[in-house]
Amino acid sequence: MTHVRIVHRGYFPARAGAEAMAQNLAESLARRGHRVGLYCSSMDEESARWMTGAGVGVGVLPASAPPAERPDLVHAFDCVWPDYPQAALRLAREWDVPLVFTPASAAGVWQDREAVLDVARQADAVFVLTEAERRLFLEAGVDPAALHLNGQGPQLSATAAPDGAAFRARHGIDGPMVLFLGRKMRSKGYHLLLQAARKVWADHPEARFVFAGPDWDEDCAEVFAAHRDPRILDLGMVEEDEKADALAACDVFCLPSTVDIFPLVFVEAWVNGKPVVSVTFDGGDEVVRHGVDGLLCEPDPDAVAASVVRLLADPAEAAALGAAGRTRTERELSWDAVTDRYQTVYDRLTARTAGPAGTP
The missing domain is CATH 3.40.50.2000 (Glycogen Phosphorylase B;)
Incomplete structure (x- = not known):
């Protein structure tokens, strides 16, 4: 079982694709028996309700890494605003665990391009959605071995069959x-x-x-x-x-x-x-x-x-x-297929940082 801490700012009161990606991955991992927590904006009450209902622990982004909450890895989603990816990097370094980064937003809407690229260069794994996005990060100096291609599954959480x-x-x-x-x-x-x-x-x-x-x-x-x-x-x-x-x-x-x-x-x-x-x-x-x-x-x-x-x-x-x-x-592009690809990289990263007995 992997303990994953997801960091995502949220778009309260709207819900964007990157937020849905973070939420659906968290729910999919929780269904598989993994321990999953989310740090999000204190404003984003909708995200908190959705995630709590899916069995995911939700908390406000802390100023420093709480020792009692140390995960096996940190996964940052979205980079329109750089503060949350930067905070995810800081938490991962304080906990001494790998950082996974899914930028999930086109460069044209990034508020601070260099800050985003700096996080990507320091991340242990960066998930891109297309080969075009991979080329962008390669040209910015991100390690090719850190780049992984994955899609995204649908966000369909209606309570009844569509009519x-x-x-x-x-x-x-x-x-x-x-x-x-x-x-x-x-x-x-x-x-x-x-x-x-x-x-x-x-x-x-x-x-x-x-x-x-x-x-x-x-x-x-x-x-x-x-x-x-x-x-x-x-x-x-x-x-x-x-x-x-x-x-x-x-x-x-x-x-x-x-x-x-x-x-x-x-x-x-x-x-x-x-x-x-x-x-x-x-x-x-x-x-x-x-x-x-x-x-x-x-x-x-x-x-x-x-x-x-x-x-x-x-x-x-x-x-x-x-x-x-x-x-x-x-x-x-089912969430099972998408989660499989994430989990393969998670397993590789956590195996690399585990001690002889399998504990960090």
Whole structure:
């Protein structure tokens, strides 16, 4: 049994993909009998409730390493803000245990690039989500032997089976439905999809565009007001059951994000057998296999609209792409498969630091 201490700041009140990765890994490890604890922001009450319910001990990040809580290793998730990865490195050194680091965020949103790279260079293992991300860290001087490729599994914690028909009935949707799910910020591309909607309506006037997720940019309300139309539905933040129903209800999932590494919501769409429309980003062709489980296009409204129109016009192709995504997820991106890859590295690191009797 391995004692793992996960460190993640959280995005309270929103829930981001990196947070879901940390939470799902913790839960998966706990199910396997490992001892898992989380240090998170004192503000992030939602994370604390979710993790405690999964059997994971939750605490506020301490100023120094408590001797009584010494784990076998520390695992830091996310690097938008460098303070928590830096704190994870400090704790690992004070406890004299290995540090594992999953950056999980594109370099374009890092608040302090050099601080992130410094943690990566000192980590005993760095998990990347794509080969493109691996190249970034290699070029920054991270030891090639410390870099490991892993994907991420879906975050689907609804309390009931997804009901797409019920979602459509609740919201009066009886035609094609395009879904955006995520924080509404320009780097996620919600504005591109809003601009694309009118071009889609030229071919599919009955199409509905549903947006779910918190407003992140300060001018979100103004942007939506400029595109006001009864065929656009903005749900704001939704509970997990509503999210699951929306994924089951949609015909096409579209997140035209330009600064992600491996959007978690793509995996969630594939679990539901839905095709994904994405714009090009660094490593995007590794994540979305164009013409296999989704479509990749340039980050402009015309290109986004053309991809959506293509799938709405050809339900058979849309179904085939979604089915390929589901098969890929079941084979490569389940949480069991993802946890297996993490655990292999954990075992190697803890074996290296264990004493003759198997204790640190």
